[in-house]
Every structure is written in C-alpha cells, then in structure tokens.
Amino acid sequence: MLTNNLLLLEIKNLIATARETAVRSVDFQRTLLYWYIGERIFNEEQQGKERAEYGNYLIKYLSEQLTPEFGTGFSFRNLNWYRQFYRTFPIVNSLRSQLSWTHYRTLIRLDSEDKREYYIAETTKNNWSVRQMERQINSQLFERLLLSNDKESVLAVARNEKLPTNPSEIIKDPMVLEFLGLRRESAYYEKDLEQAIITNLQDFLLELGNGFSFVSRQKRIHLDGDDFFIDLVFYNRILQCSIIFEIKTHKLTHEDLGQLQMYVNYYDRIEKLEHEKPTIGILLCADKNNAVVKFSLPEANKTILASQYELILPSEEQLLNEIKREIEILNSKND
Structure with missing residues (x-):
C-alpha cells in the first residue's frame, strides 16, 4: 500500500x-x-x-x-x-522564457538598461512572481545595493558571474519593511517588530535576498550563570555562515554594537563549524550615526553591519540623493 x-x-x-x-x-x-x-x-x-x-x-x-x-x-x-x-x-x-508578458510590461517602465538587466537576472534566478518583482522595484532594491557597492559588482552578482564575498554585496541598507504593517508614528516595542518579522517571514526572507534560511528566534546563550537572547538567527548558504540579527527600535548606540559583537564572538567560538565562514552580525535599527558605527568597530571590520530599517517605501529621489552623497564622501577621501 x-x-x-x-x-x-x-x-x-x-x-x-x-x-x-x-x-x-x-x-x-x-x-x-x-x-x-x-x-x-x-x-x-x-x-x-x-x-x-x-x-x-x-x-x-x-x-x-x-x-x-x-x-x-x-x-x-x-x-x-x-x-x-x-x-x-x-x-x-x-x-527569457521564465518571464511572463506581465513581467516584461513592468520592466519596460524602467528608465535604465542597468536596472532592467539587474531585475531580469534576479527574477530569473529567484523565480520571482510579478508581484515579488514589482515589490523589489518599488522598494528601490537596485539603488539600495548601489549605496554600498559599485554598479559592476551588483550586476556581476546578479548574473552569477561572481559569488558575493563581502556581506555588503548582499545586505541592504536601508532595509524596507513596509510589509510589516507598522506605522512610523506609532509606538511599538522591539518584541513587536520581531513578532511582525516572524509573522511575515516569507516577505522578510525576500527582502534579505539570496541564500537566506531561518534558523532560530530568541536564541538562548548561557554564560557563567547569565542568560542572553539573540533576537533572530539565519544562515546564508552563499556566504556559508550564520547571520544573527539584533533589533533596536531606537537610534543605534555603541553599546548596541558591543552587545552584537559579543554574540558574534560566541557564535564564532562555540557554534560555528570548521568549514563555515565567520559569523556576521547585523544591527537592525530605527536610526543610526555612521560615524558611531565607524569608530566603534575595528577598521578592518567585515562581520558587524548596521542597517537602518524603513517602514514605508522610499522614493527614488531620496535614494539617488543618498547615493550621490556617498559618492561625494568617497571622492573627498580619495582627493
């Protein structure tokens, strides 16, 4: 039978x-x-x-x-x-045979060949539905990745011409979490934001990007009689490492970064398997000061990242202005 x-x-x-x-x-x-x-x-x-x-x-x-x-x-x-x-x-x-006419009709509206190429590659690779592709376009995914990467690198990763080696090639800043249904002006606690992410886990995984899988929530760490709890733990098969999230509904502080660094150290020394890459820690915060992040962490840091979250879709103008500002900062450093 x-x-x-x-x-x-x-x-x-x-x-x-x-x-x-x-x-x-x-x-x-x-x-x-x-x-x-x-x-x-x-x-x-x-x-x-x-x-x-x-x-x-x-x-x-x-x-x-x-x-x-x-x-x-x-x-x-x-x-x-x-x-x-x-x-x-x-x-x-x-x-591409994987894309429907509705996909293409959406892509036609884009004003840049680079954007179209990027979204075609990602849609094909991830088998995005029309709704998922539209959401990524509306959240300015391409522009957000450009904030911390060059155009050639973003397109190369999308085309599978190179594997991401730096977390910033995958992790977005800001992250757009409009699907959580939380209002910016409303009062909510970190546990509320965490619960909203778990409730909308599929959409959150889509926002995180390629290769992520959910592992644990409120992961308990016991250190000589003291208990600590990591908000969220994921694994990324492309980067081949654990990625832990700490959620803060306030503006980032150097104490927050210190706490996250402790969690990353614990994972690297206790949880990480021999073949895996170093653990990545992401501080998901309502606001941040990039200078505080820069001077709170070692110069060669590649494992602790801070990403600001947005509860509404950003406008293209806002992100383009941010990209221009980052380019100006980079140029001033090179002068």
Whole structure:
C-alpha cells in the first residue's frame, strides 16, 4: 500500500510539473507574439516616418481591425505596449522564457538598461512572481545595493558571474519593511517588530535576498550563570555562515554594537563549524550615526553591519540623493 501511495504522489508531481511547464510555454509564446507584432509595427512605422502622425494612425487602424476579431488584447493601448516592448528589447533571443508578458510590461517602465538587466537576472534566478518583482522595484532594491557597492559588482552578482564575498554585496541598507504593517508614528516595542518579522517571514526572507534560511528566534546563550537572547538567527548558504540579527527600535548606540559583537564572538567560538565562514552580525535599527558605527568597530571590520530599517517605501529621489552623497564622501577621501 505504501508503494502505491508513493507511486500516486510521483504521478501527481509529474502532472503538476507538466501543467506548470505547459502554462509557461503558452505564456512565453504569447510574449513572443507580442514582440513580433511590436517589431512589425515599428518597422512599418519607420517607413512612414516622414509623416509625423503615421505611428498613431497605423496603431489606431490596426486596433480597429484586430479588436473585433481577437479581443481587447489588441487595443490601441496594448499595441503601443507591443511597439515599446520591441524598442526596449530589440533582440528576440535575449527574451527569457521564465518571464511572463506581465513581467516584461513592468520592466519596460524602467528608465535604465542597468536596472532592467539587474531585475531580469534576479527574477530569473529567484523565480520571482510579478508581484515579488514589482515589490523589489518599488522598494528601490537596485539603488539600495548601489549605496554600498559599485554598479559592476551588483550586476556581476546578479548574473552569477561572481559569488558575493563581502556581506555588503548582499545586505541592504536601508532595509524596507513596509510589509510589516507598522506605522512610523506609532509606538511599538522591539518584541513587536520581531513578532511582525516572524509573522511575515516569507516577505522578510525576500527582502534579505539570496541564500537566506531561518534558523532560530530568541536564541538562548548561557554564560557563567547569565542568560542572553539573540533576537533572530539565519544562515546564508552563499556566504556559508550564520547571520544573527539584533533589533533596536531606537537610534543605534555603541553599546548596541558591543552587545552584537559579543554574540558574534560566541557564535564564532562555540557554534560555528570548521568549514563555515565567520559569523556576521547585523544591527537592525530605527536610526543610526555612521560615524558611531565607524569608530566603534575595528577598521578592518567585515562581520558587524548596521542597517537602518524603513517602514514605508522610499522614493527614488531620496535614494539617488543618498547615493550621490556617498559618492561625494568617497571622492573627498580619495582627493
């Protein structure tokens, strides 16, 4: 009977996999159809480019002829999308079968080729749904990673051309936790923030990025009669190390960094396996002073990081201004 149950389970998995593959295949064929329609419209439009309104006239004409027979997928607005699709992605062989038309329609709106390349690579690698990809775009993931890395490094990690060797290549600052549903102006305790993270663990893992898995909450450490509790413990298979989080709802202090350093030392000396890399500690705080972080830690520090959390999605302008400020600081140091 057990053999029959296993056989049934295997067949069910085969059916589910085949259905998923069929859906992906049909959706990719639809994506290719829209690309080819966009190509034809664009090429025809170029032939009549001496007429300023020829493009709109052509798309309007096609829409009026196609919509009655094939439906709203060929409306004036959608045909414009298909033309823009071709203009944004002019090489058909570069299209990824893992991405749906809705993925591509979202990517078309991005104003930078580097951004599009980054989100395509990450979506393909992590099998992001449209909703997950949109959330990462809206949270300015690409710009946040640029705050502590150069563009080439960010793109290389996304393309799997290099493995991250520095925690800053993965860890984001700030972290955007709008999915927790907490309001900035509301009073809440560290345990409330921790509980909200556990309740929304899947979204938190998505925000953390590649390779993270949850290990423990309120990990107890017993030191000569005194008990201490680490808020959250994760493991990252890419960095091959434990990553521990301390949560502070106030502005970071040097005492907070000292506490986190003790936890990291404990993990390195007691918990870490021989083949694993040094433990990383992340202080997740409501606010921070970068100078305090810099002078509270050794100059060669690579294992203690401070990341400020935001409870609302940041604007692109805010992050771009922050990037410019970081570049100016870096340039002033090099002068």
